[in-house]
Amino acid sequence: MSDIVVDLEVNGVRYERTVPARLSLADFLRDSLGLTGTHLGCEHGVCGSCTVLVDGRSARSCLLLAAQVSGATVRTVEGLAESDGSPGTVQSALARHGGIQCGFCTPGFVVALTELVAEGKELDEEEIREALSGNICRCTGYHGAIAAAVELTGPDPGCAGCDQECGS
Amino acid sequence: MKPAAIDYARPASVADALSIMESDVEAKVLAGGQSLLAVMNFRLARPTQLIDIGSLAELNRIFDDDGSLLIGALRCHRDLETDPLVRDRLPPLAEAARHIGHIAIRNRGTLGGSIAHADPAAELPALAALLDAEIYVDSRQRGRRVYHAAEFFEARYTTLLEPDELVTWIRFPTLPADAGWGFTEAARRHGDFAIAGAFAVVELTGDRRLRRARAVLFGVTDRPWLIEAVELTGRVAAPDIWREFATAAMAELVDTMEGAYRWRVAAGCLARAFERAAANARAGAHE
Ligand SMILES: Cc1cc2nc3c(=O)[nH]c(=O)nc-3n(C[C@@H](O)[C@H](O)[C@H](O)COP(=O)(O)OP(=O)(O)OC[C@H]3O[C@@H](n4cnc5c(N)ncnc54)[C@H](O)[C@@H]3O)c2cc1C
Numbered sequence A: 001m002s003d004i005v006v007d008l009e010v011n012g013v014r015y016e017r018t019v020p021a022r023l024s025l026a027d028f029l030r031d032s033l034g035l036t037g038t039h040l041g042c043e044h045g046v047c048g049s050c051t052v053l054v055d056g057r058s059a060r061s062c063l064l065l066a067a068q069v070s071g072a073t074v075r076t077v078e079g080l081a082e083s084d085g086s087p088g089t090v091q092s093a094l095a096r097h098g099g100i101q102c103g104f105c106t107p108g109f110v111v112a113l114t115e116l117v118a119e120g121k122e123l124d125e126e127e128i129r130e131a132l133s134g135n136i137c138r139c140t141g142y143h144g145a146i147a148a149a150v151e152l153t154g155p156d157p158g159c160a161g162c163d164q165e166c167g168s
Numbered sequence B: 001m002k003p004a005a006i007d008y009a010r011p012a013s014v015a016d017a018l019s020i021m022e023s024d025v026e027a028k029v030l031a032g033g034q035s036l037l038a039v040m041n042f043r044l045a046r047p048t049q050l051i052d053i054g055s056l057a058e059l060n061r062i063f064d065d066d067g068s069l070l071i072g073a074l075r076c077h078r079d080l081e082t083d084p085l086v087r088d089r090l091p092p093l094a095e096a097a098r099h100i101g102h103i104a105i106r107n108r109g110t111l112g113g114s115i116a117h118a119d120p121a122a123e124l125p126a127l128a129a130l131l132d133a134e135i136y137v138d139s140r141q142r143g144r145r146v147y148h149a150a151e152f153f154e155a156r157y158t159t160l161l162e163p164d165e166l167v168t169w170i171r172f173p174t175l176p177a178d179a180g181w182g183f184t185e186a187a188r189r190h191g192d193f194a195i196a197g198a199f200a201v202v203e204l205t206g207d208r209r210l211r212r213a214r215a216v217l218f219g220v221t222d223r224p225w226l227i228e229a230v231e232l233t234g235r236v237a238a239p240d241i242w243r244e245f246a247t248a249a250m251a252e253l254v255d256t257m258e259g260a261y262r263w264r265v266a267a268g269c270l271a272r273a274f275e276r277a278a279a280n281a282r283a284g285a286h287e
């Protein structure tokens, strides 16, 4: 059956590939592009480990066809580190608060948290729990991820919360 | 857990989509894919062709008309939840959308998809039925038809929609200024489909008697289940009348619902939705 030409940007790089129409975005990322940071758990939208950003908004890559995102801009966990490869703000916060153990769910948490932070709203813990309820973790018990989210979306501590000397 | 082989089309306009639908009735419309791709991954559905309408911007618009909101079928749940216009003009719609799945699901799942899919536990079909929204449907053969949501849902995953018909717009009437609404749902975890849930709308007269009280239950029978509390008209809307009413109204479902637990949960949701709606209506009357 039909093959489709997809033309999309992933983590700042443009790709043009011919793929079967039934190929999911998750399998496209993992198998065609070798970006195995996006994990597949349930393949029906429930666990959240396959979450990526499509045009800035979180989406389940197991419930999207690669064909559907032709023309779109996709960011995966690999694209959320600093340019030198060191962990990004969200990744550091998760690590610091013990929000990572085996790491299976982590890409999904990093992506979901990135979207939350980008929305720029101050959230209370209840709202954070609701916002992260689509990401299942079998190891950490969620407290670390919630604490990281509280830090990232809470009130800006300003200079009082910083021990660096930036000179400003 | 992968879908079977398929053909894929991405029409550039509603007219193109309708032509493909006319020529291939085994094809399926793909909107957000949050239900369809899940069932295709399980191979519970094996359409020959997907008609991806996801990028038809013409159906992703919203109009604030006199007394109603006209919303394109492709508006996603997350946008209904966060749109200041929806929150202001029809807050129960924003609330309904907020209870669907999780943010990543709501970013893709669409209003039209939810209406066409007709899951008996879904929030949006229930609210559409309660408010008797108008469902605009287009096809090449019959042109435009308008269905009333109160009659549209026939059974589990079954509606009046013909295979070549596309849901294009949904018109939700807004609530009268003196009406109060209430919502409750019970789910095992946040974001799961509801075990049961209810929306209620209560309108009061100047001396705080009930002019009209109506509700819808979802997750309870094979379609949104509408209840009109005619027998309460004219009574004082005291907070304690609702439990008794809910139990009586649901009596006929005792034998059809599997399990006494679900029945009790549903009756509790119905009573609480009415209580909240009546409290909101009273609060509104003070202003
Ligand atoms: C983990 C998870 C949790 C969920 N939780 C809930 C929940 O709590 N409550 C809830 O209500 N839903 C829930 N959903 C489903 C909801 O998110 C879907 O968005 C919705 O049911 C279908 O919308 P869609 O746009 O994704 O449609 P699709 O999946 O694209 O299509 C669904 C069906 O409708 C047809 N269709 C779609 N659009 C049209 C149209 N315009 N005209 C004619 N036919 C059309 C398709 O052909 C298909 O048969 C959940 C989904 C997941 C994966």
Ligand code: FES
Binding pocket: A039, A040, A041, A042, A043, A044, A045, A046, A047, A048, A049, A050, A051, A060, A061, A062, A063
């Ligand atoms: S693999 Fe996509 S949500 Fe679980």
Ligand code: FES
Binding pocket: A099, A100, A101, A102, A103, A104, A105, A106, A136, A137, A138, A139, A140
């Ligand atoms: S860290 Fe193991 S599943 Fe979350």
